[in-house]
Amino acid sequence: MKILCGILLFMGTAAFAQADKQANAETKNLYQHLQQLPAKGFLVGHQDDLAYGVNWKYKAGNSDVKAVCGDYPGLYGWDLGGIELPGGDKNLDGVPFKKMKQYIREGYERGGVITISWHARSPFGAEKGAWDTTHGTVTSILPGGVNHALYKEWLDKVAGFLQSLNGIPILFRPFHELTGNWFWWGRTACTPDEFKTLWRFTVYYLKEEKHLHNLLYVYNTSGETKRALVLERYPGDDMVDVISFDTYQYDDSFVKNVQQQLALLDSIVTEKGKIPALGETGYEAIPDASWWTKSLLPAIGNYKIAYVLLWRNHGYNEFMKKMHYYMPYPGQLSAEDFRVFYNDKKTLFERDAAELGLYKQ
16 A cells, blocks of 8 residues: 555656656766757667677677777666576576676776666566566556565565666666567557556656665657557656667668657657657668668668667577677678768767766766
8 A cells, every 4th residue: 555655646747857856966967968968969889788799708898899999889788687587697698697787887987878678577477588478467566466576576686786786877678668569568468557557666666665766767669650659658757767669670661660760759758858769779680781871870860869779799599590689790791881880970989978977967
């Protein structure tokens, strides 16, 4: 009852304001800078950049991005999927959480920005991980649900990790691609009201019960071009700092699709005063030698976003029997074009982030 009453008190709106009014100083500063950043350019990020790349793993100071352009990404993506498992000491991609903390601190200390997603397993179908779409899963973890106590245990583990970062600001992106139909929190597995309650409870619990005040909350859809789909599950302006979407290239319609998606995003963030971002994107194995300057840059065009995150460089995937990476490495087909992309005035990497002092007033 205490938690339900607390959630109800959170039901107001707070457009043009940070979701956590008690955020620590550096998190407030980052929020303000990210609001202003799109006028200057956008941070270029990479998932798991410091942990591994094509043909290497866990080498101090290594980065496929740095090996190609001489600079680290401006944004580092990580994922907490697996932290909810009993005794879980590494995430779903095999990165030990102990190492992840080290990499997060390294990126932060150099001036980079950190974003974290969470491929949480389904409480009904652990063997399918996050990809179990059994209807009723979300209901089961809400207050009063059969798995509510379990979900709080999961949040306690997430909070423990985030607290161990000692206040480093984090762009927290739970329940990503929420308008898709492939995760247990997606549109075919729960109702809009169930999702909104899940989001609001999660934010309430982390802020009010676990006293976490170093998070900016990222609302993330799959690529959509209809306003109704983007906002159908939106939990409220008081619960969101960043609005973003994920979209990947699969065919020649990429530039056109991203432009449509960004046009919609632009109208929504302008209305709500939120930070716009491209949460995930990329072209698997980058088979186009000029993809960076002839596809990604034109796709973003003149639209203003704070950052774009490219997915991870796994290398050869035994399960899929193919190469699986989204950033170039030395000798890769698009490496030269990536260096041109790096030198574009709109693309911001770690040196740019450090110069901008994103954690300072």
